[in-house]
Amino acid sequence: MGYKAKFRVWRGEGGEGRLEDFTVEVNEGEVVLDIIHRLQATQAPDLAVRWNCKAGKCGSCSMEINGKPRLGCMTRMSTFGEDETITVTPMRTFPVIKDLVTDVSFNYAKAREIPSFTPPAGVEPGEYRMQQIDVERSQEFRKCIECFMCNNVCHVIRDHEENKPAFAGPRFLMRIAELDMHPYDVVDRKDSAQEDHGLGFCNITKCCTEVCPEHIKITDNALIPMKERVVDRKYDPLVWLGNKIFKRTGSKS
Amino acid sequence: MTQTTADNPAPARRQRAQIKERTLRTDQWWRYPLVTFIIFTAFLVYATWAIFDNDFFVAPYHAPFASPCLAEAVCEPDARLFGWAPLGDWYTWPPGLLILGLPAGFRFTCYYYRKAYYRGFWLSPPACAVNEPHSKYTGESRFPLILQNVHRYFFYAAIVIGLILAYDAVKALIEKPGGVGTWVLIVNAILINLYTLSCHSCRHITAGRLNHFSKHPIRYRAWGFVSKLNAKHQELALVSMFSVMGADLYVRLVAKGVLTFPFA
Ligand code: SF4
Ligand code: SF4
Ligand code: FES
Ligand code: FES
Numbered sequence: 001m002g003y004k005a006k007f008r009v010w011r012g013e014g015g016e017g018r019l020e021d022f023t024v025e026v027n028e029g030e031v032v033l034d035i036i037h038r039l040q041a042t043q044a045p046d047l048a049v050r051w052n053c054k055a056g057k058c059g060s061c062s063m064e065i066n067g068k069p070r071l072g073c074m075t076r077m078s079t080f081g082e083d084e085t086i087t088v089t090p091m092r093t094f095p096v097i098k099d100l101v102t103d104v105s106f107n108y109a110k111a112r113e114i115p116s117f118t119p120p121a122g123v124e125p126g127e128y129r130m131q132q133i134d135v136e137r138s139q140e141f142r143k144c145i146e147c148f149m150c151n152n153v154c155h156v157i158r159d160h161e162e163n164k165p166a167f168a169g170p171r172f173l174m175r176i177a178e179l180d181m182h183p184y185d186v187v188d189r190k191d192s193a194q195e196d197h198g199l200g201f202c203n204i205t206k207c208c209t210e211v212c213p214e215h216i217k218i219t220d221n222a223l224i225p226m227k228e229r230v231v232d233r234k235y236d237p238l239v240w241l242g243n244k245i246f247k248r249t250g251s252k253s
Numbered sequence: 254m255t256q257t258t259a260d261n262p263a264p265a266r267r268q269r270a271q272i273k274e275r276t277l278r279t280d281q282w283w284r285y286p287l288v289t290f291i292i293f294t295a296f297l298v299y300a301t302w303a304i305f306d307n308d309f310f311v312a313p314y315h316a317p318f319a320s321p322c323l324a325e326a327v328c329e330p331d332a333r334l335f336g337w338a339p340l341g342d343w344y345t346w347p348p349g350l351l352i353l354g355l356p357a358g359f360r361f362t363c364y365y366y367r368k369a370y371y372r373g374f375w376l377s378p379p380a381c382a383v384n385e386p387h388s389k390y391t392g393e394s395r396f397p398l399i400l401q402n403v404h405r406y407f408f409y410a411a412i413v414i415g416l417i418l419a420y421d422a423v424k425a426l427i428e429k430p431g432g433v434g435t436w437v438l439i440v441n442a443i444l445i446n447l448y449t450l451s452c453h454s455c456r457h458i459t460a461g462r463l464n465h466f467s468k469h470p471i472r473y474r475a476w477g478f479v480s481k482l483n484a485k486h487q488e489l490a491l492v493s494m495f496s497v498m499g500a501d502l503y504v505r506l507v508a509k510g511v512l513t514f515p516f517a
Pocket of ligand 2: 145213
């Protein structure tokens, strides 16, 4: 059942590089990462690729396959025609180290900028009491495997390197939404979502949602609700007036 | 040990893979923006024509693009909302001009339409992983696009418009239950109201803004219902756009005497 597939793989170090052509054997049931490994074993022993679980759960093998951000280990060869040339490149938005391996430290730096979960003063770990329906919404976001393909595909930084300092990317705007919706978190995150983390840059074109391998509805369930929360805080005169009249504290309801 | 850290990357690690192709996608990624462009343009052309077309009423049918009709000089008594026409004789322009800004603004600032026209008209981005043609980008972070944040006010207006269209449909049902136009208006009113209820701002207002659903069981249930509709927001936006255009055209064709079959 095997056949010879045509592959074009980006090879290079530190930005400079080119697409190299390979013809390589494919067997039934294989995924793109298997083929990359066969290339390593047979034709290109120094081909660099990052991977770990081969089960779509570690988020290491993010790459771009025929121009689309995909997990190499979850992209079946059977979804391509036998005569199709398959192009494999590293994620475009992050600096490349070698071949298919990129330096994703941008994402770790952004993660560190977000204040962590902060329970009310005087409540010790172990004393939290939450109802399922109150935490359910943010549980969807916990499915994230940190493959960073959403941040990679987001045109705000993919096409505009200069926006990187001001924009946390969908992965971390979703993290802010998760904490802002959390029934036990007391930090107010609305102003900083807009001012420090660049929520306003997002124009809800949903590419993050399209590529997420965990099928998290990032735009509908995290980014848009967060935008609406920011409107409450910053752009809605009626909510502002209501808060004044009823002396509601601006923070969490 | 020499280690390259995020704060002090070696020069070689600062550069992205230099790939000159705008995209390496091999599928027909241009279809979505192209189809969007064609459909929205057709809708705009139709709406512009409809505003200036005066055959918007033929008892008991009222064309949705001209409802409510608020001016004495241009709305015959039957066409007025509860017989009410706050604008006097001086107003002689098309009645649609008075109200169309509300549904138009609602759709223009709708999160789905924003996505669709940012992609289809502004190409920002044209499709995922396809470079956009603009050299600078600030999105909705500053003027003018920051004004998209008024969406919820258009939502409040859209509720009112939705109720008026429902009223028009019920009125037609009472006066001419067997008319095809009646059922066209009923279907349209249902779709428009479902679209309105599926709005992201509506979802936020019902309970999305709360963190303790358990303390607000009724709002939580409403949120659950709106969330279900919201998952179909794009579909409802498109279907209701076609239905409102179809219903509007239908009423005008009856009013013009183009459609004359017995149950029209
Ligand atoms: S929806 Fe927003 S965050 Fe997601 S990819 Fe598009 S612009 Fe980026
Ligand atoms: S949200 Fe989805 S696409 Fe983004 S990092 Fe997590 S799993 Fe990957
Ligand atoms: S290797 Fe772990 S997700 Fe692909
Ligand atoms: S109508 Fe589409 S989001 Fe409000």
